[in-house]
Amino acid sequence: MSRLRLQISMSLDGFTAGPNQSEEHPLGEGGMRLHEWVFPLAAWRERHGEEGGEVNASTDVVERSLENVGATIMGRNMFGGRGTWGEEPWEGWWGEDPPFHTPVFILTHHAREAVVKEGGTTFNFVTGGIESALAQARAAAAGRDVALAGGADVARQYLRAGLIDELQIHLVPVLLGDGESLFAGLSDLDVRLEQREVLAAPGVTHITFAPRC
């Protein structure tokens, strides 16, 4: 069965991006520290066309996150950043060979033609909302899973709608103090999380949950 899976790095104080996001700091101030656990890994470097790197307890997490993914969904800020959008047909942060290697469905209010990149990534723009994006992603995935790439606002919409089958948080021992909160405005009245699997690794704890509405 095709599952909707969300993997996301979160600070110990609950933020998935730091404050004051900008083109200079797309992850907000300090936000890059949320991802420092992944950059040294050979499994991540290979995905981004680089050689070498480490193997540690996070390797299996990264490899599994890429397995059986047939389509990707993301919010418009994750595609193209704030402010720039709508002015011109900007092609986003991701360069000529984006690391998704699947059809990507971008939630937006502005209809736009699809953008085809190298390596199997096509950016498709969906104006019909989260359920429409999920239906299109599932069709494109042809039985494989759909990865929800973020950001936090889109993740919350899918959590609230009860559409996420697996949530894996990469909990990083960083305090950002402010920024984009993954769970802001949600409580157990909206979604209940069942703890499934915990994996400790250098500089991060990976916890998998099954959301229940």
Place this chain on the structure above:
Amino acid sequence: MSRLRLQISMSLDGFTAGPNQSEEHPLGEGGMRLHEWVFPLAAWRERHGEEGGEVNASTDVVERSLENVGATIMGRNMFGGRGTWGEEPWEGWWGEDPPFHTPVFILTHHAREAVVKEGGTTFNFVTGGIESALAQARAAAAGRDVALAGGADVARQYLRAGLIDELQIHLVPVLLGDGESLFAGLSDLDVRLEQREVLAAPGVTHITFAPRC
């Protein structure tokens, strides 16, 4: 060496108590759910004079939390709740045989005579601030460790002052949505946390950190 240790249950969205704390809900609305992992344990029940209970991966965490503790520090709200304090010499939530079994040092602005309870618990009231409370607790502990019992506001003061040697968070897969935030107002500029040990147990993940200022 006598260490200052903080063990505290926290929701996945960062709260150590729910919203609207009151005498009816001393842990705030939903706050009791933060502690549901501990109540079934034989190790906890024995400490509270009850028989039976479960043994699971949290048992070792509870037993270690009690080992080598010679004194306890807590905030005034944890001793006696909001609103009631100052009106009369109320003796707090804890009954005749409190579960601390050590001298307890309570941070307050109101000087008051010590209250001696059964089972080795004495409540002492400290008006000189967090460093004075720690010095008195260390003297009473006579080489053993000092446990910081909470709440979040007192924990933050000690974190910010760089006085906590070991922080263990019992991370519970609950979303409270609002309440008392453990890290509110803190960032990596105030304290850096080094992840040390991770232990998965039913309904909770125990993560130990070494704070570094």
